[in-house]
Amino acid sequence: MNTKATAIGLVAALSLMVTACSSNNSTDAPASGKQVGEGGAASPKEVTVKIGLPGGYDITSKQIITNFQAKYPHIKLDIEETPWADFVTKIVTRIAGNNAPDLWLQENAVVLGYGKRGVAENLEPYITRDLKTDEYVSALTSAELDGKIYGIPHGINPGALAFNKRIFEDHNVPLPTDDWTFNDMIEAAKKLTKDTNGDGKPDIFGFQTGNNITLGWLPWMRAYGGSALDATLTKSNFTDPKSIQGLTAWADTINKLKISPTREAATTGKFFENGKAAMTFFQYATQVSLNKNKPDLDWDTVMMPKGMDGKRFVPMVVNQWVLYSKSKPEVKEAAWTFLKYYLSDEGQNLLSESGTSLPVKKTALAELEKSTTKPLNKKAFTKGIEEAGGTLDENPSWNEWRAAAGPILNDIMDGKRTPEDGAKEIQQKVQQVLDDNK
Amino acid sequence: MRKQGLWGFAFTLPFVLQLLIFFLFPFVFSLYLTFAKWDLFNPTQWIGLRNWDQLLHQKVFWLSLRNVGFFAVLFVPLQTMAALFLAYLLNQQLRGKSLFRLVFFLPVITPWVAGGMIWLWIYNHEYGLLNWILQSIGIQPVDWIRSGNWWLVIGSIAVVNIWKGAGYSMVLILAGMQNISKEMLEAARMDGANGWTLFSKITVPIVSPMVYMVMILSTISAFHAFDVFLVMLGDVISVADRNMVPNILIYRDSFLNFKMGSASAMAWGLFLIILIITIFQKVTEKRWVHYE
Numbered sequence: 001m002n003t004k005a006t007a008i009g010l011v012a013a014l015s016l017m018v019t020a021c022s023s024n025n026s027t028d029a030p031a032s033g034k035q036v037g038e039g040g041a042a043s044p045k046e047v048t049v050k051i052g053l054p055g056g057y058d059i060t061s062k063q064i065i066t067n068f069q070a071k072y073p074h075i076k077l078d079i080e081e082t083p084w085a086d087f088v089t090k091i092v093t094r095i096a097g098n099n100a101p102d103l104w105l106q107e108n109a110v111v112l113g114y115g116k117r118g119v120a121e122n123l124e125p126y127i128t129r130d131l132k133t134d135e136y137v138s139a140l141t142s143a144e145l146d147g148k149i150y151g152i153p154h155g156i157n158p159g160a161l162a163f164n165k166r167i168f169e170d171h172n173v174p175l176p177t178d179d180w181t182f183n184d185m186i187e188a189a190k191k192l193t194k195d196t197n198g199d200g201k202p203d204i205f206g207f208q209t210g211n212n213i214t215l216g217w218l219p220w221m222r223a224y225g226g227s228a229l230d231a232t233l234t235k236s237n238f239t240d241p242k243s244i245q246g247l248t249a250w251a252d253t254i255n256k257l258k259i260s261p262t263r264e265a266a267t268t269g270k271f272f273e274n275g276k277a278a279m280t281f282f283q284y285a286t287q288v289s290l291n292k293n294k295p296d297l298d299w300d301t302v303m304m305p306k307g308m309d310g311k312r313f314v315p316m317v318v319n320q321w322v323l324y325s326k327s328k329p330e331v332k333e334a335a336w337t338f339l340k341y342y343l344s345d346e347g348q349n350l351l352s353e354s355g356t357s358l359p360v361k362k363t364a365l366a367e368l369e370k371s372t373t374k375p376l377n378k379k380a381f382t383k384g385i386e387e388a389g390g391t392l393d394e395n396p397s398w399n400e401w402r403a404a405a406g407p408i409l410n411d412i413m414d415g416k417r418t419p420e421d422g423a424k425e426i427q428q429k430v431q432q433v434l435d436d437n438k
Numbered sequence: 439m440r441k442q443g444l445w446g447f448a449f450t451l452p453f454v455l456q457l458l459i460f461f462l463f464p465f466v467f468s469l470y471l472t473f474a475k476w477d478l479f480n481p482t483q484w485i486g487l488r489n490w491d492q493l494l495h496q497k498v499f500w501l502s503l504r505n506v507g508f509f510a511v512l513f514v515p516l517q518t519m520a521a522l523f524l525a526y527l528l529n530q531q532l533r534g535k536s537l538f539r540l541v542f543f544l545p546v547i548t549p550w551v552a553g554g555m556i557w558l559w560i561y562n563h564e565y566g567l568l569n570w571i572l573q574s575i576g577i578q579p580v581d582w583i584r585s586g587n588w589w590l591v592i593g594s595i596a597v598v599n600i601w602k603g604a605g606y607s608m609v610l611i612l613a614g615m616q617n618i619s620k621e622m623l624e625a626a627r628m629d630g631a632n633g634w635t636l637f638s639k640i641t642v643p644i645v646s647p648m649v650y651m652v653m654i655l656s657t658i659s660a661f662h663a664f665d666v667f668l669v670m671l672g673d674v675i676s677v678a679d680r681n682m683v684p685n686i687l688i689y690r691d692s693f694l695n696f697k698m699g700s701a702s703a704m705a706w707g708l709f710l711i712i713l714i715i716t717i718f719q720k721v722t723e724k725r726w727v728h729y730e
Contacts, residue, residue, distance in 0.1 A: 092693050096478040113696075117479040264584060265564055399675075400695045407678035416586045 047334040048076040052104030054087035058288075059319075060105070060154070061354040068341050075334045095119055095324075102327040103335045105154040108391060109398030111143050111320040115150030116396040121323040122148040126336050131343065136360045142318045142391055151320025152339045155357025158389060159215050159315045160301040160380040161185065162282035164275060167192055167204060176279070178380070180305045182223045182249070185279065189259040192278040202258065208277035209253045209260040209413075213392050213402060214315045215281035217409055221246035222390075223307035228405070228430075233395040234438070236430040238405070238423045247412055247419040255415035263413050273297070283317070284381050288355045291374055301380035304388070312388040319357070358382065397437035404429040471702035478696050489703040499704060502682040503711070505592050509683070510660035512596040513603075518652050520600060521607030522645075526637060528608070529615045539612075543605040550602075554669030557598045558583070583670055588680040591671075599666045603659065607652040614648035615641060643728045650727045654719055661712050664689070684708045 053060050065077055080101060082090070087104075094100045100119070114120040120143075127133065127149060133140060143151030163176050173191050176184075189206025196203045210216035213228075221227060226243025229236060237243055253260040261271055271277035273294055282301060290297065306312045321342070323335050341347050348364035351357065355373070358381060359365055365382045392398070405426045412422040472489050474482040493499055524542050528535060545553060560567045561582040569579035582594040618641060626636055642649075664685040671677045674690050684704060692701035 089693060092478060092696070114479075117477055117696075119479050262564070264562065268559075268562075403675035403690060403694060406675045410676060411586070411678065414584055416584075 044074045045330070046074050046076065047330055048078050049103060049331055049335045049338060050078045050080065050101040051335075051338075052087060052091065052101035053079055053081050054084040054105065056081035056083075059084075059356050061350045061356075063353075064342060064347055064350045067346065067350070068338055071341065072337060075337060077338065098326065100324045100326075102324050102331050103321055103338065104324075105319050105321050108143055108151065108318045108320050109394040109396075111151040111322050112145050112394060113396040113399070114322060115143070115145050115148060119322075119325055120150040121325045121327075121332060122150065123152060123323060123336075123339075124149040126339075130336075130340055135362060136343070137362060137365065137385065137389075139316065139318055139385065139389065140360050142316075143320045145396070151322050152343065153360045154319040154321055155351055156360060156385060156389070157283050157285050157317040157319070157357045158381050158385045159219065159281050159283055159304055160375075160384055161279060161304055162272065162299055162301050162375065163279045164272065164277070165298045165300060167275070167278040176302045176305075178303045180302065181310075182220075182305045182307060185305045186249075186253070186257070186259070189253070189279060190257065193259045203276065205261050205271060205277045206259040206279065207253060208266055208271045208280040209250065210281055211263050211266070211410065211413055214317055215283060217247060217250050217413075218392055219281060219304065219313055219315055220250035222313035223305070224249065225307065225309050228393040229395070229401075229434075233393060234434055236401075236427045236434060238430060239427040244419050244423050247409075247423060251412050251415065251419060254413060263410065272299075281315075284358055285356050287373075287375060291355075297374075299374065301375040301377050303380045303384045312384075313390055314384040314388045316385055316389040316391055318391065358385070395434075397433055400437070401430045401433040404433050468702040468705060471699050472706050474699050476698040478698060485699065489699045492700060493703045493707060498679045498682055498687065499684070499707070501588075501679055502684045502687050505588060505681065506661055506663070506683045508589060509592050509596050509599075509663060510657060512593060513599050513660045514653055514656045516596070517600045517604050517607060517656050518649060520604040521611050521652060522642075522649060524604065524608045525611040525615055525645075526641065528612060539609075542608055545602045546605040548602070550665040550669050553598070553602060554666070557601075558670065561594060586680075591681050595666055595670050598670060599660075599663060602666070603656065607656065610652055611645055611648045614645035618644050646727045647729055650719075650723055654716060657715055657719065658712060661708060661715075 065079060068075075069077060088106065088110075091100065091104065091106070095114075106114075111120055115122070123143075124147070127141070131140075137156075139153055139156050141149050142153060143149055161176055161180070165175065168175050168188075171192055171194075173188055176188070185207065192204065192206035193202050194204045195201060218228060221243045224242045224246035226240050226246045227237050228243075238247075254262055260266075261269055261277070265271075269276070272280040272282075273290055275294075275297060281304070290299075304312055304314050321339055323332060323339075327335065342351075343361060345361065345363055348359035348361040349367060351359045352364050352368045352371075358368070369378050369382055371378055408417065408422045408426050408429075411417040412419050471482070473484060473486060474489075475485050476482040528539055528542070532538065559565070563569060563579055563581045563584065566579075566582075568582065573579055580590070583591060585591055623636060623640065626640055631639070662685060663683060667677070667681075667683050667686055668674065671681060671686075674686055674694060677686050685708075688701045688704045688708070691697045691704065
């Protein structure tokens, strides 16, 4: 073997490795004609769709996959089950390496970022071609950015006010209703906070305050008429007096009124689950673990309370199915066939039964309201999103500005900083992120 | 001879390829990225010295260097002393020596998640073991991990890292101690050396190359610390600027904010700092490390 042969060998080995790492990709637009699996006498061509399932079958009903496979045997679904945290770390490098799955699900805000960067396929032409949008709630198009739609909802995960019936009844306090305001909730929480063993510390809290954007500070800011960003989602709104009022009321539940456990205690305490908190803001998906871990807990839900101006805000997290823009055209069509099945009555009812999120199809939502599992009052969620469902001021830089604000919000919640002082720093940091990402 | 040489190349080829692809290429590419803008998805864009300029003016980067410097100043000497002390004790004729070695080595193989949970409980402000002890002797509880004082938070985390790392360093030093000849120690005893003299004049000088290695490795690992901060401070987006360390900042910029250029500049900045400290340690090595 001479030097030339060695060099050729090296180049060949490298080429093989590079080829193995890439895939035959295309950025073609959706086909307007015949779709995979439809029409024609000839047996349809076999296609494999690689699907990334963060959270595995705990989040996506296995029955949906099984039923789809039975219905469309020529479309093979190659499922990659991964824990959520591992998936979101790996997907970035997989996209960078041109080795992403054809279809996967992630948070709406991240999906908008993918759309802006050309990773996610624009699904607007597919929706226009194949779906009757009036059969779905408005969240169907929640991944919209500049007239393009970059995702199909995997499901909606709204918030509601959950309450422990027994604690209310034991203290003769009337149960919450859909007409409650934030003030009603706070007043009831004051009555329900009790030091039962006389050690000077409450053992039962009236409310458990959340520390995240979904169930924590944003609903409180909205209740007082404030918001994180302005309507254009390009300006920070943290120093708006109404936003500061909301942050103050939020932090006061722990530091001034002492109706809620601290952030540190709540991290490990599971107060509501253990019957030590009378109320909490509650995300729909949490019912699965709560019903599994505490089947005897006597609890139910009402809609999120109304704000100071009488308006309600129901925080809504929407995870989206993303179609990889560089998949082959026939794979994109096959993946869309799966999404159409997912959005069908059968797919949406299976999603409802799993309890992990609300469907987006109106017929499936109506069916869900008849369900007898806890919480009985599913309308707190279904009617809640219909009346006042709103996403979390999501834009393509959502992750980044949230990371800039998060630690300061934690300090406000812990009572280490005043809301006015903290909001000033958040305003500057968040605006910087927004400007950098223009 | 020539044929033998070719076979040598062939057998080393997998290692060389791995070195080229997974070490040299990322090394050079990340240097290029310090002068570029890259969001991982779209082509890179040359921006000259902008990343470096931003880095030098980024307050949180300097805070992160202050924190990791403080962390290293606490962690390196304390861990080395703890490892030396434990190794010396376990080198004595003790009953159940193997059991003690196992006990002191256990934290090394304990996953960070499990170890972190235990320490979070120990440090818990309201229900933690440490504050319970303090309160039982009349001292006010301390907010170890969520304090507004960065030095308290970083110091508390350094203690956790010592707990996790001392066992490994102990094994390295113990290996050195077991090489000390019994004849030498016996001769010293016959000349009237007491326990302290044996330790300070014979044991320490002989194991000094091991101690030196432990210090180099601990310094590098202190500047690389990531898991311990992540576990103790919550997720990446919850870390306040005052408690920031460079690796969390690099991770946040690269994989959360998709700013590979500025993240690479930070990584290179950190590399240069570690290099300078390691060179300093190498220069001072001759003053106290004894090679046989």
